[in-house]
Amino acid sequence: MFPVKPFALAASLVPALLVTLWLGCASAPARPDNPPVLTLQETTVPHQALTDATVRYAGQVESPVPGVIEKADYELVSDGQVVKTGTASLNVPVAANQPTSFSFEERAPYVRGPEDLKTLSERGGSMLLALRGTLTVRSGQNVETLPFAASRSVRVPRLPEVVMDSMDAARYSATEVNLTFRVGVKNPNPFPLRVDQLNYELVVNGKSLGTGQLAKADTVDASAAGVYPLEASVSPATWGPEVKQLIAKNVLTYTLKGELAGPLLKVPYSLEGTVRLNVSK
Secondary structure, three states, X not given: OOOOOHHHHHHXXXXXXXXXXXXXXXXXXXXXXXXXXXXXXXXXXXXXXXXXXXXXXXXXEEEOOOEEEEEEEEEEEEOOEEEEEEEEEEEEEEOEOOOEEEXXXXXXXXXXXXXXXXXXXXXXXXXXXXXXXXXEEEEOOEEEEEEEEEEEEEEOOOOOEEEEEXXXXXXXXXXXXXXXXXXXXXXXXXXXXXXXXXXXXXXXXXXXXXXXXXXXXXXXXXOOEEEEEEEEEEOOOOOOOOHHHHHHOOEEEEEEEEEEEEOOEXXXXXXXXXXXXXXXX
């Protein structure tokens, strides 16, 4: 028997090694030469309120081979800060060499709290709302992730203002005066304002005539004012036995104070004035 030379053994293993490598490569998915690309993207804001907004992302994907846009992992960004993360299931079929449109939207608070709302209102101007993240596109066994990001500028939310729209006083007798206040809530925003409640306390010449609500679960139109009436009587029953001497002076002072409340909204107010009793009945 002749001894086997080392170089001859090595040469005999080369074909088997090549076959093994070829089979290994054939079983692993190869990344396509031309992967899918994001050809168009934009963000719109179909709904904006004082503290929350709906942000919609739309785009187009083009791929050299058929596939499917499976999902979008995203962040909702408000004024540079991430306010929400999530995943949108898309499952949109992609035809080869054809732009494929897709979209998703997210509604979430874009204001983090009352102090954030106050800071934004004082700053004024505009801010950016954005959706960013990655798309998952599958073509057979190949999976590609495409980064995306698009933003839209919106007006900064502004706090409403409580004002005295008008007031009337009628002296019915020497011991009774009827007061009518019309309290306005001014909405400076280009979107409707939700009002949960408008509380008040009325004080006339240092004495409280009562507390209550002027509004509850109401909406003030965009760039408009809601007006809420309040009627009160200054009489012995509400003010005290010295009311005759008070009315005889023909001048009353009042303070109407309270709080306007809504989602992440607390606006205290105090309206003061003087009433001259020059109308009698």
